[in-house]
Amino acid sequence: MRKLLTGVGAVIALAATTLHATPAAAADAPYDVLVFSKTAGFRHDSIPTGIQAIRDLGAANSFTVTATEDANAFTTANLAQYEAVVYLSTTGDVLNAAQQTAFESYIRGGGGYVGVHAAADTEYAWPFYGQLAGAWFASHPAIQQVNSKTENRAHPGTAHLPQTWTRTDELYNYQTNPRGTARVLATLDESSYSGGSMGGDHPITWCKTIDSGRSFYTGFGHTQASYAEANFRSQLLGGIRYAAKRAKADCRPETGYTTLYNGSTTGWSQSGPGSFTNTDATLSSVGGMGLFWNSAKQYTSYSLKADWRLTGDSNSGIFVGFPNPGGDPNVAVNQGYEIQIDASDAADRTTGSIYTFKSADIAARDAALNPPGEWNSYEILVEGQRIRVYLNGSLINDFTNTNPARNLDGYIGIQNHGAADQVAFRNIRIKELGTQPTESNLALNKPATASSVESGAYPASAAVDASTTSRWSSLFSDPQWIQVDLGATYTINRVRLVWEAAYGSAYQIQTSPNGTTWTTVRTVTGGNGGEDNNTGLNNSTRYVRIYGTTRGTAWGYSLFTFEVYGS
Template identity: 65%
Template sequence: MRTQLKAALGLFAGTLLCMAPQATALPGVAAGDAARTTAAQAAPDTVARAAADPAYKILVFSRTAGFRHSSIDDGITALRALGTANNFTVDATEDPGTFTTANLAQYKAVVFLSTTGDVLGGAQQTAFESYVTGGGGYVGIHAAADTEYDWPFYEGLAGALFHSHPAIQPATVEVEDRAHDATAHLGGTWQRTDEWYNYRTNPRTTAHVLASLDESSYTGGNMNGDHPIAWCKDYRGGRAFYTGGGHTDESYTDPAFRRHLLGGVRWAAGMTNADCRPESGYTSLFDGSGTTGWQQAGPGGFTLADGTLTSHGGLGLFWHSAREITGDYSLKLDWKASGDDNSGVFLGFPASSDPWSAVNNGYEIQIDATDAADRTTGAVYGFKSADLPARDAALNPPGEWNTYELRVTGERLEIFLNGSKINDFTNTDPARSLRQGHIGLQNHGDGDDVAFRNIRVKQSGTSPGPRTGRVTGVNGKCLDVDNSGTADGTKVQVWTCNGSAAQSWTVATDGTLKALGKCLDVSGGGSADGTRIQLWTCNGSGAQKWAAQSDGTVRNPQSGKCLDASGGTWNDGTPVHLWSCHTGPNQKWTLP
């Protein structure tokens, strides 16, 4: 487990069961500041966190071969002060000769501070590429985007290059990510004055945008209303952070901007984690502006302030009642524990005013890093532990924000923590389904203070449309409708693939498998081993629902059993039937 987490928790081996009842009950959602904060919060140079970062070094490079910013000296001074307060050492240089493989190896991150033009030679570029691909960090500040236009590697690293800029003026910065350490201290919007760059390309498709400009708040923006101004990305093995701010001398005495820089340095240097994968197509379920569409089940509740939901009392559940999520989807949300705190995110449960309904009918993804393996952070509570080494490497300690992505495909749940995959679970319980139900946040009890921000879901575009083609199984044979018959009860079998309509199946979005206008059906809705699988008029019943699994099997959720080619020889004409899942070759299928 990470050093910071150990220090913060004092190696406390918690034994709290996630759903153990608590004593004090507090009502509903407390009235806090329901609106997102519209001004940046000032922050000191020292990060308030559980444990100090280990000592490390960064290199600040500020060579210019074009326009030279007067603020460079102020930037170096600010970075040195941040280093003194946060346990890192700054070496500042304008000598490209420092870019050798041996010299760069001592630094956790290299900061390009308003560099301009061509600043590195070929051998130096090669050394820097090797540094980044070996896991090194990059921080670009302002005119770092006005640098090395003929070096494709650098353009990809920076994310976008300079196009033009209007006059220095105030503008509204819209903070899109309030979990990354560079922006977590800010409100939903940030009012500041700077020289606002336009870029040649939009980095949104290749980088994770942390903040963007409201082009209606100033004059001269030319990026058609989508104007990223700060972003991060994982790049060829390394980490890259860029901010467009920092032209003015005053930027470097602004506490909020200094804290922004510190977060970029810490992330690039690997001192904190974040989900820096590109993100688009998500719909907000909670953006910090209010809780319309949410309900509290059970005691306790959540306080809404500064665009953040913070749990109090319990044991209860704050659930999104306005929308049942069905099909394949990706749920993302940001969370932060203040100490040894307990909470969880629930998926796939029916609408209910009883929080225990979510426990008994859904799945909980745990937030509590000190409990048993199957009920600690990243676990599917009571069912499957996270990959603990991967979890520990990705987890930020108490006091810092973390981001979950909970990705549901069929009945498969993949759990990502700060962009790293830490769990892969498949539901095999016929009484539960990850693909249909509500989502909720647990308020565990008095003293368990966990905060949440930016809850969003991506459904359209994640849920695949109907797919048509052959279904292949054991010995490369195809799932086949006997003699192309269409009568209810027609036998379904395996047969040498021949491209006929009897072997053309449509995987529908409602979970059915269709051929010749009818559905693959479990006879009588049975669940006994050996129950006949047949063709039947589509009727929407559970006997006609099928879910592809990550292990290659195709399961009927109603019965909890698998589509199986009967017997042990599997010649042409071998019928398929229902059978207990065992992942043998006669239960492995490839769908269109």
């Protein structure tokens, strides 16, 4: 991975059923859901059954349900009442242009979408909807039994599922694979049924974010019987809770990781007292204080991901950067760093902290954290002597080691803290990053020139000249933007934005392979200075643009550094 560019400038009827999914561990704050089931093509006879199932789930789980087939419900004012909109086996073109505009604005502004089954057979001529749903329907074989492989068992829509979920449904093939733009949660095992056409990677359930909005899709739900299945009802509930921002999850696309633990403990060793039980691809702590560490290899620069769940007010952590501890877990304590897992403790030793060294951003941590009893996901990004901690996809800590007695090269491990502490881990995986870019400012060694490409959203008259070496420019009006032509096609791995004196400003980072079709990869809300890193973009792109969507209210000027890394 090498640094490509640094630019500087202004930023511009189951009516009688008694089956319910298990309610959330803690009652959610009440919210409202719109269920939309208009069809302009094939109509599924399971729609009334599905509506009633969602009503049942709402009655048991703190949300109200409004069901409609009237597209006139898609106005800005009406959609604002709802935290999530469920497309329940919609088909064909169901919204006109004005309704589409209102719904896109609702999603980008923070609304939630849940697509069920034939929601993927909808609005083929509307590019935004294809982006939102993740993939469009292509074909399906006859209804039959299938083995669904649960790939992500931390998302609230799939955490309750077994590793292999065997069920009967109509099984969609899709025109494209959503893995590059969404976090795949489950796939179909095509060897377990007839008629699959996507090969060894056949996603069936996934989630994603679009600007401030959230999307969850499941291809299941064709049959009436589906809506009486406890596991499917729990999947619907989890998807709705995620879309409505009542449950958190990391829905960034994920590729290139190597499994360290997903059921097999080969390569792992226990140091010190206690242990972990290993059942259903889940490690559960017993006694302690001890360390279960991966003894197969030391790591230098990497992204480490793990899913974890606390029971009550328990304590645990993930250790990085320690030498071989032998039988003494204190080696990791004294020579490594612990990313703490503890629902309640002092700021520098609670969830997300670098234990005793640096507190997490508590506000960001609280906004990203699921409560005890629910699954959370960490990404621990180690680059040189720098550790960044992401909780459910949100950056909550950024720490640089300056202690010569400690070095982040080393082993990784998980802690069993004591008999009274109960923690579980799933799906521990790692991606080595290789040679890392330096953070030095290259001072426009590849000039960033403002583009003259014009559109309604990005008029050339609002472009800011980014070729100047001056770091200060006035935010005279909204919008302002900078478009950078990298001169070739690169895989963008990371965009870094550092800003000062931009109180209240908001920015979007966008990429494009050709400069005409833009994808927002990050929305940043500024405060009185800060830093944002967007990793794992995997966008093959030539152009990168930073676009000021909201002008700062307290300052007339913005100092910022805009950097693009790639390979």
